[in-house]
């Protein structure tokens with residue numbers, strides 16, 4: 339038998355073993371000249387990997403998917419509201435799963451690894467820029483305490499891939515992603531549309547065991563997932579994050595955010611902010627995110643209905659509806675709690691909610707930078723950013739409720755965020771071979787609360803952000 343290095347975690351294939359009907363054994367393409375562009379050393383250590391080992395030959399084999407047992411996952415989904423029965427990992431493989439040094443179970447997943455049986459018309463590849471983008475966003479969300487997948491590594495493949503925008507080819511990239519799992523609403527949709535009910539029962543059990551161990555049966559799972567999504571989206575909202583493509587195949591049942599393709603951040607607070615060039619109808623606008631999460635949860639609930647009402651379908655619908663009707667309350671509670679922390683105030687949730695909502699209306703009317711305002715509030719500079727009687731009145735009410743110190747407020751209101759303009763500029767440099775700006779941005783947003791010398795150019799929104807657009811040509 340092959341001798342195993344005890345210092346290297348062994349990847350399991352728990353998902354593929356439990357769900358062969360949802361998994362296709364599949365090997366990643368061999369990249370011509372793979373090079374690690376960024377290795378997340380702290381995360382590597384948490385997972386139990388020696389970063390030096392990962393940088394070596396065997397580590398590189400793992401990071402490029404040249405290992406046994408990897409699979410592509412089948413899933414379906416609603417994309418921009420329309421059902422798509424056949425999605426799945428078109429350009430990714432699940433490397434396997436492990437339990438990290440803190441006892442948390444997680445998946446390792448490789449994106450950009452070549453065409454799979456689910457690739458449809460796609461080339462199976464990913465450009466380096468969007469893979470770095472996903473890494474930056476993940477580190478920032480993690481640092482701001484938003485549940486998220488994270489990048490373990492970003493690699494360049496050494497090949498040029500077909501142009502996404504324009505006519506010039508792009509350097510190929512790989513993203514090694516760590517997520518609590520890749521179970522999605524779309525996984526349940528696939529099982530509902532193509533497979534026996536028995537598979538869904540097993541999916542319910544598996545999802546409960548992995549993510550929501552205190553949930554009782556399918557209804558308990560629906561409640562746990564609904565609560566987790568309410569919390570996740572509330573965190574996005576107070577932070578000013580726009581996911582950009584909240585299709586049901588991009589909604590993980592763990593409650594982590596995944597798949598940061600066309601995502602962006604608010605500069606000026608604007609409810610109808612849309613940055614994704616493919617979101618022409620504004621379905622996934624900043625202010626629509628809480629409602630869209632509920633829409634997705636309703637699609638999830640539909641997949642559970644036959645498991646709820648053994649004999650009476652009306653009873654099943656009633657039960658699911660009772661859970662979904664609580665989403666708004668759970669969302670508002672989470673939002674008020676988080677907004678209260680950002681504002682540094684103590685107050686009844688209704689009072690905090692009202693004060694927060696009034697503030698956002700003011701910021702929108704006066705076109706004030708979302709992140710900049712909260713930071714300025716803690717630093718005693720907020721009155722300089724707004725004008726008029728209603729603003730002054732708001733400031734006075736805030737002062738009477740304020741309980742946090744400036745230092746406490748600085749610990750929850752980020753100074754450095756991956757501003758659309760700065761991130762884009764950094765990715766442009768990376769494309770041209772200069773990785774320094776991306777490294778700098780990663781460093782800044784990984785410790786987003788503490789002001790550091792030499793990073794002042796990353797504090798504000800930068801120039802031209804009003805017209806920023808992301809392209810899903812990833």
Ligand code: AMP
Pocket residue numbers: 425426427428429430453456457458459460461462463464583588597599812
């Ligand atoms: P996304 O918008 O990245 O969540 O992807 C939606 C679907 O398209 C998923 O099934 C992906 O696997 C697939 N897909 C995206 N890009 C490619 C590509 N370049 N080649 C093959 N499949 C892709």
Ligand code: MG
Pocket residue numbers: 587588597
């Ligand atoms: Mg996706």
